[in-house]
Amino acid sequence: MNEPIEEAANYSASRYRTPDGAPADIVIFTITSTERNTAKKSLPVRQLEVLLIQRKGWPYQGHWALPGGFSKETETLLDSALRELHEETGVADVHIEYFGVYSKPGRDPRGWMISHAFFALVHEHALANRRAADDAADVRLFPVQEALAMNLAFDHREILEDALQQIRIKMLTTTIAKSFLPEEFTIGELYQVIEAVVPDFEEKNFIRKITSTQSRKGIIEEVRDRKGELKQSNRHSQRAAQLYRFTDYVPQLSIYS
């Protein structure tokens, strides 16, 4: 920026073909809870779902697609994604993360579109008051397995697969589980959330490991009330369960130690 301005005159940017747009597409995940019909209190069934919109116009009219929109010159791609997320769901202040670019020639019949993919992790209740935006005929949550079997618009199936792979890895290596949980949660709830995202997750002594292993016990901490008493919840069982919250600590993983 410290070059003489007149040099710019010698630069011709438009000698080459330029992209026709830079959309941001968002894979919005949530975990829904459904109560089971049992004799006593029991754990709900938790399922990972993804928000899709039904396209109103050309191309792929009537097909289900990931919500998204074109980025503007005056904003970053993250800004575009946040704007789109807010338009589509009314939520702000959630976990959102960039995870990939899709640039295969011919992927969009409208022209040369380089698409930027984000994933967002949202509480179920935050999606209560969603509505179809201008460019959508309908908005719905689909279980991920169902969405993967659908004939989605563009290369959105590939994007969804990649997003899913990403959050499976991150669920196990970071504390993103907290995006799906209330501030204070039980070990059983945490276990269920991990299971909903990573189907083959299985830890026999989960409660042991996470609460009494030196190297990991810093991840979560017991919740106490003002009197310093341990705070418990019996929302899922007769026997009350200890409540925990995440700390700010994130362990550094390594294959060499």
Place this chain on the structure above:
Amino acid sequence: MNEPIEEAANYSASRYRTPDGAPADIVIFTITSTERNTAKKSLPVRQLEVLLIQRKGWPYQGHWALPGGFSKETETLLDSALRELHEETGVADVHIEYFGVYSKPGRDPRGWMISHAFFALVHEHALANRRAADDAADVRLFPVQEALAMNLAFDHREILEDALQQIRIKMLTTTIAKSFLPEEFTIGELYQVIEAVVPDFEEKNFIRKITSTQSRKGIIEEVRDRKGELKQSNRHSQRAAQLYRFTDYVPQLSIYS
């Protein structure tokens, strides 16, 4: 793609401002070895270095920058990055990975440029026959600490910082160390490579852990010659050291197990 073609006529893509280009920038890392001047054979000093080019024209003329180039409509961004990497270094078939997008308004005085950042990990000897490309006045390797202290073009310092953070995490959680090592290497060499990328890496019983810990010993394996004898090397010491190679196994890390 199963919509009637004539619908496309109703779509006007150019109602909005479109990007002026989608460059791919590459952070090319290598580890250089310098022999120490000691009485006996000794381990070389290994240093992480990054390849920079000196810009020939406007903007940022004379400044050092990451190599990069504009993507074309007929290729993916990975193709652009590979093309650029090959032009700049003559190498193909190396570890290259996408890691981020840079879209802050005003980041490039030439216009609305959304830049895509890759990192590549290259053997030192592969950079022997590099030369300045058309758009560069000079090409050189810089130690990363030195590069970070320079006044790089555009937002390339930020990109370099992000790339460095990425490879530090990946050095410890994946087997990218093999990109910097020969096919067969000693434990001492592996340790040095990790140290060069992650300065505060320290494992007292490294050889123990990596060779005799059940959960990790699958990462590398001892090399044997045709007769089945253990193969050793004395390139860095009087006492020969066992040679190892990476297997295809990559451990799955988790904070919950």
Place this chain on the structure above:
DNA sequence: TAAATAGTGTCTCTAAGACAGTATGTT
């Protein structure tokens, strides 16, 4: 024979993993 790297012995403490057993409080 000393330099420089490579590797082993040994000890203590903590964690992993399995799994049976106990705890709690409603319907």
Place this chain on the structure above:
DNA sequence: AACATACTGTCTTAGAGACACTATTTA
């Protein structure tokens, strides 16, 4: 009292962490 979840006891084996010690070869 049976259900459904939430833990705890106990045992065995494996790994971490520290650090002094031995091994190998040749300038």
